[in-house]
Amino acid sequence: MTNPEKASLNEHILTTERILDLNLNPIMVYSVKDILAIHRYIFQDTYEWAGNYRQVNISKSGNTFLPIQSFESGEMYLNSLITEFHKKANSRDELITSLSKILDNLNYFHPFREGNGRTQREVIRVLALSKGFMGQIAPEINAEVYNLYMDGTVYGNLEKLEQLFDKILIKI
Template structure:
């Protein structure tokens, strides 16, 4: 079930497992994964568009809406270090301060307003890569971040077809994003970003 590596014991998981403690007391990882996918998909449909200014609290609200039926810690900032592969994400003690900087940078770009599509996709690629390093939650970071960026697209007259992304291409693009090479993310956003009719 768990996609992240943690240091030492993980208070979010049942002892000696990688299954996240959940409100349904499901211990089978595949069963929990299936339920989580169904619940978060259903809950995502009842989210309403939020307009700027955005902040870490915006992400917490999205996360709570998606995961509150599953986890007691929905919407709460993680308390342990996590990593995926060889990529460590933000230290828990630095999440708040880093988020302030990330949202300030996004606001200084005027939430990517008044840009042609090419500039907009460049901005989406850069900011997405930077936000990806935050990973403020124990689980559900990708889904939460995608919805935040759906909001940014929507206020600018665009929508994102996330389902058109090849998983392997997405992983590669985000790996390059870690080293601040946004070329691959830009190509993906250019291909999956559409203007609202």
């Protein structure tokens, strides 16, 4: 095993343990500050910058993410979506619509250098939980969930994200 492989395996083990901890003691999401806290918790053993915004503009596979110069307005907009979610998303259909918008915008924001996907999935899980739903996005377990998640987030396709949430949201 090479050093990068060992580092990747180590990160996977440490972050998986932290995510399991969050299943028992979730950090509830009321603002972007809570999203930063989730990232900090998951990656505290791996990155010294865990829970802090990235300091450079990034892109992935030709898709650019929100420029760091726009983080303040991005944070304000995401906070408004989260506030609206807590106030208005009460039916399953409203949850599907609202969670799709939040995930789409959080993915475009892409606030961290690494760990955005795992953080996004935890944010969605706790938002769904706050409304009495299980909303576990587990792309590694289900190919259809993986494809809907990737198509929805990579291409900003709200219809795919709505299909994703229609598939995974379960009343508890």
